[in-house]
Amino acid sequence: MRVLRDNGLTIVLMLLFGGSITGQWIAGWHVQMEDARRHGETMLSLATYTTSPEFLSSVFENWESEFLQMSAYVVLTAFLFQRGSAESKDPDSPPRDKDLDLQASKPGSPHILRWGPIWRALYDRSLGLALGILFIASFIIHWTQSARVAAQEALAHGGTPLSTLAYLGDPQLWFESFQNWQSEFLSTAVLVVLSIFLRQRESPESKGVAAPHGQTGE
Structure with a gap:
């Protein structure tokens, strides 16, 4: 089908x-x-x-790191380069999205590009903005649900629970976040570097199998 x-x-x-x-x-x-x-x-x-806060915290703890990775990757690759990587633009190539006023009139271009400069400015950054918003939303849910878990544990052991706002400064929250963030940034950097020298046949995340190592971009 x-x-x-x-x-x-x-x-x-x-x-x-x-x-x-x-x-x-x-x-x-x-x-x-x-x-x-x-x-x-x-x-x-x-x-x-x-x-339950236990389940929601664990889910959004992971979603948070994934959306952070993708939003950072989308934004950073807009202006940073890695020569030879399939995951990078070629630093010697001309800008792809210049003259958007002219490109907006081409058949098939998104209609929003013709709504005016403000809409165009929002749309030409919309992917990074959407991923950033998803990261922030996931972090907030992870934070608030982890605060509920910590409060339950404190009460169960005769302690005084922290408020949700106070928990924002608790090392446990940041331990949970950083342990995921570091792995996401590492895996992305490894992909960027390995795509210089290694290939995956027919994958758009890889250069052509016979492409030279110095070729940058897909």
Whole structure:
């Protein structure tokens, strides 16, 4: 089917996402039940666990780092280069998006480009902005749900829970964030460098198999 051929990459990635988050959900529920059993606490039902701060915090802790990685990557590759990498623009090539006034009149160009300079300025940065907003939203949910988890643990051990705002300065929150951020930046840098010398046949993330190492860009 044409629809499957034209959208196969998104469909497969979303199926992998669905399977993975379902696995995290069920496995996390079993972990929660085991912890509750060990400490003599109330075990949550699967439905209740779905909206629990433990589950939401773990989900958005990971989403936060992914959206940070992608937003940083999209923005940084707009003006930084790595010669020879398939993930970089060629520093010697002319700007691709100059003369947008002229390009906006071409057939097939997005209609928003013809709505005026303000809309054009928003649209020509819309991918980085959208990913940045998703990062901020994910961080806020991770922060607030982690604060709820920390408050529950403090009360269970006779301590005084921090307010949600105070938890923003807690080392635990930043430990959870930085442990994911560092891995995302490392994996992106490794991809950028490996794409100089290694190939993946027919992948748009790779140069052609016979392309010279010095060729920059796909």
